[in-house]
Amino acid sequence: MNRAALARIAPPLLTFVVGTALAEVVIRILDVSPLLLPRPSAVWTAATSEAGVLLASLAATGGAVLLGLLLSSTIGVAAAVALAASPWVQRAFYPYAIFFQIVPIVAIAPLLVIWFGYGPRAVVAAAAVVSVFPVIANTLAGLLSVDPNLADLFRLHGATRVATLWKLRLPWALPQLLTGLRIAAGLAVIGAIVGEFVGGGGLGIVVLAAMRQQRTDLVFAAIGYASLLGLALFGAVGLASRLALRHWHASEAKR
């Protein structure tokens, strides 16, 4: 392992080790009931001894999250392009996009089950619903912040609207779109798990069952797996943005 990689991995790892060790000690000293707050060591035991179930559930949840993100990024970008088309369209529809930002997913998840049926479809829908807004908002902000000089240049050369969109507006918005996607990724994990609470399957059901059976250790272990999923997605979007932007955008240029 080279120095740079070590410098990247060491700080978070150190935080993790010191943090869990401290938690372990404090919980032991205060003698907190495992029902209220499990020791990290107990969570680790649950995470390893139930790894089979947890990994299978993680795969189910992960699949739903990916599909949900695919949906929300497609719909979100399309919606942003439509909204950017004219100030009138924006004024007419943007306020309603806010609905997706504040939608109480816990409240509408049972409705999603009624609309889409039990199973993965409702879960994917829940993931998409909660993750679409940051994509819309960020992409729209990007599309609207195009340098007016460049827009003038395109106009001067008689570029069509479609050409301007493909060659100027979307590339210009790409960094912000990717920021939106980064936010959306974490939300999609939450959405999928809440969707699973009512639609069934995945880590959501593991969490519910563990709570019902008072396995606080397993609840935390499942949350740990969900966090890994969130981290992986965050990393994937980060990698994508590095690959997409490194040759031309300041945010990912060589540092």
Place this chain on the structure above:
Amino acid sequence: MRRAWLAALAAFALFACERDDATLELALNWKPEPEFGGIFEAERLGAFEKRGLSVERTGGPGAPVVQMVTAKQVTFGIASADEVVLARDRGSDVVAVFATYQTCPQGLMTHVARGIDTLAALLAAPGTLAVEPGLPYVKFLEQRYGFGALRVVPYTYSITPFLRDPSFTQQVFVTAEPIAARRAGAEPKVFLVADSGYDPYTAVVITHGDTLRSDAARVARFVEALREGWASYLADPAPANARMGPLNPEMDAEAFRLAAEAQRPLIEVANGAVGSMTEERWAELAEQLTALGLVKEAQPPERYFANPESLRAAGAPHGRDGSRRR
């Protein structure tokens, strides 16, 4: 670091919340309904004040009652017997002192039109079964009968999916969903889970083992007041129902009346001692949960509960130190 801080904070919050004990808090696990009729009737009769007790109701749907009692945030709470066995297995010292339902009111509801007569046939037939994930009795039923061609989905506390799907089965409290379904125009057929052999006491009043040891006399007075309330509620549920009605607008007066009627045979005991429990039934439940793999080891049954009779002698020793010998 953040984790540790959170842990410390959470622990501190739990200890800081230990209330001084002038008032006894009783955490319910659902909205006011006939399941708690005796409690509201005891309040109406002044049964608590008469015994020098001041009782404050708290909790509600989704309240983590067992955790609240474990942390001594509340003195008493409502749980089911299997929750007591699970919690004690996880290191909590909660003890049951009063069992409202002598027969578990949990059941599975499907449509009459399916012509199914037994639990075994119900679980073997293709269709959808909506249950809360992780319920011990669901695991018991699955082990006992198998779930054949059933698709198991989470229950979301709405009977809409049941009403829409003719091959749907869902968990119920026999005092609640079947009544709602019938009034919504469906013809429900209900199977009591208790008939399968899994029959935990339900709507059990629990307290912390420490409270029981340090304050047995007061716990006994509390339970006596409950008994008075329940005896009166069973004789005439109308006055307490009228008090609960405004607190639970989802149920109208008729729903309250029907539920109180439906639950009566589940509460009444042949020899008259409402709420009392036996070692045999606790031992059986602990064995069942152990066999299901939900509990590592069954405890001696007398650890799980204390009957009012055993508490009445003030300060009667109980529990851990093994001094409750006979």
